[in-house]
Amino acid sequence: MQAAGTDVRRYLELGLRNRWWPLLPSALVGDAPAGITRLGEKLVVWRAGGGGVVVQEDYCPHRGVPLSRGTNCGDRLRCAYHHVEVGADGTVLRVPGEPGSKLAGRQVVRTYPALECKGAIFAYFGDALHREPVPFNVPFQLQDDGPYDAFLCYAEWPTFWRYLYDNNMDPMHGTFLHAKSHSMFAGATEAAFRTRETPTGFFVEKEAQRDTNFDWSELVDDGSLYARLEIPYPASGGPGGNFGIISYATPIDERTTAAFFWRTRKVSGWQRDVWRFLYKNRLEARHWAVLEQDRGMLGDCEPGLERHEHLYGHDVGVVNLRRHLMREARAQLTALEGAGAL
Ligand code: FES
Ligand SMILES: [Fe+2]
Known part of the structure; x- marks a missing residue:
């Protein structure tokens, strides 16, 4: 069955999925993590050591507060609330308040494929059936x-x-x-x-x-x-x-x-x-x-x-x-x- 027209129009209010979208000019993301919203999704954009850009959902895997309010530690973000650390692939690397916690080692923070092109940061927004990115064909x-x-x-x-x-x-x-x-x-x-x-x-x-x-x-x-x-x-x-x-x-x-x-x-x-x-x-x-x-x-x-x-x-x-x-x-x-x- 085909989706109804009103549902399709509502879906379109937040853009088409399974595509790359530009998020921000590269120059707007320095050392500190940037919290933004795109396609209705809260994102944190940061630069891992070496300059590679990382785009993740902006929710700490502990209590859901914005990771973007935390600190960029080079290869990871450290949440400001209880210092849980999350790596560039979305894996929880450290739970300092509870060593041995089951949360450590779990890859629970959604991470978006990202790249930079001609001064802008792009990310791929796949739907639940298309998490793997399509090629980004540079204009x-x-x-x-x-x-x-x-x-x-x-x-x-x-x-x-x-x-x-x-x-x-x-x-x-x-x-x-x-x-x-x-x-x-x-x-x-x-x-x-x-x-x-x-x-x-x-x-x-x-x-x-x-x-x-x-x-x-x-x-x-x-x-x-x-x-x-x-x-x-x-x-x-x-x-x-x-x-x-x-x-x-x-x-x-x-x-x-x-x-x-x-x-x-x-x-x-x-x-x-x-x-x-x-x-x-x-x-x-x-x-x-x-x-x-x-x-x-x-x-x-x-x-x-x-x-x-x-x-x-x-x-x-x-x-x-x-x-x-x-x-x-x-x-x-x-x-x-x-x-x-x-
Ligand atoms: S909410 Fe982020 S460490 Fe607790
Ligand atoms: Fe015009």
Whole structure:
């Protein structure tokens, strides 16, 4: 039996499972453990000796208080409450108040597969039937040895995570909302859109205009879920051709989102230096201004905007995105229900 639509929608409020999601910029996790919530789950993020990043559920196996309030002892976390120690694989290593305790040696703290990519910490969120991670296929523009350079921009918005994907799959808002920006002033204000399936998602694109404004976007669901898009730059934007964005929006909870935007440019050598200089001195502020326009529209919208919508032709990307998410979520939920694993 297939899971019911209302159950699938509720399930989707905390994102899709069996995928990698970015959690935090790497720079926000130093020596001390960081306590955060992502996909509705409380997590502690810390660096084990040697710098390897560890992501675990943020509950001490003794009395359930946050491990993130404890101390990073290099290869383990020590809970502040009674100093129980937990290793990077989730095993209780020491119970100082009761030597010989049966708790010692048990691997009871859930530990998430984790990695770092281009300045962000990612973790794999598997459901009860998929604890082993799928491969993390690094977006082409974020590959370390690839031809692109990238800056990460991070923001937390008090809004439903899917609205950020809706926004990315709606290229037409560039022409209107961002008409006064440095890069989205050109081209027609009318357009017809089509979608095109790919092995990992789909494109939404204008039929009659390319490389003039925000004219297309791609949803990629390939071990992680992100949008990829390009916006042409005027000559004053320096070398490197179109400006690219890789965009993730990780649910914190049903109403809060951690947004990751990598701004990318195909540059190397001196062109890379020019781009990095221009970005830091001129472009970054302009990009934040554009992002503020998006935040003005979506930054604190309550869930359930769909009840007020009357979609038209431009929204074919939004419709396709929601269909994709519903299909994936329904499959997960149906499998979990079938296995009695909810
Ligand atoms: S609650 Fe953590 S050691 Fe007791
Ligand atoms: Fe926008």
